[in-house]
Amino acid sequence: MLRLDQFSRPVRVAIRSLWVVGGLGLVGFTIGPIVGYGDAPPAGIEGPYTGLFLVPAALCIMRVVLVAQERVAWAAFAFGMLCWGAANAYYFGVVASLESAPYPSFSDALWLLAYASTFVGLLALMRARLQNFRLSMCIDAAVGGLAIAATGAAC
Numbered sequence: 001m002l003r004l005d006q007f008s009r010p011v012r013v014a015i016r017s018l019w020v021v022g023g024l025g026l027v028g029f030t031i032g033p034i035v036g037y038g039d040a041p042p043a044g045i046e047g048p049y050t051g052l053f054l055v056p057a058a059l060c061i062m063r064v065v066l067v068a069q070e071r072v073a074w075a076a077f078a079f080g081m082l083c084w085g086a087a088n089a090y091y092f093g094v095v096a097s098l099e100s101a102p103y104p105s106f107s108d109a110l111w112l113l114a115y116a117s118t119f120v121g122l123l124a125l126m127r128a129r130l131q132n133f134r135l136s137m138c139i140d141a142a143v144g145g146l147a148i149a150a151t152g153a154a155c
Contacts, residue, residue: 007066015062022055046092053085070128076121083114 004012029049060078064071087110095105126133 025052050088053081057081073121073124076117080114080117083110087111
């Protein structure tokens, strides 16, 4: 497990600042729908929402640069978050303003690329962290995933 005290003071400050910004953004975007926007979200919310994806991407990039272990996994996570943010930016900037939105659009491709990149990151983390990997673990994961999907479908 990484400890912050192994990094220099400016790096620690940057990491803590990103965590605070990300946490405040998450709280803000969670409270907004609970409190209620009325008929529609407020105008201009797309920019901060899209920018919020840069926070975890920046943290992942910092991890890639500062820590030698598991670089491939964290680079894949960073790429996935950047793709997701770019997809949102393209969607809100281009597709949402069109009368007839194209399907599939470039934003759809970026969203799918984000999923694929995150999957690659998860596989890389599993490969780095699991010493005694067995095929039965895949079956356990599939059963757990299907149980979660069934719960979601039932709601």
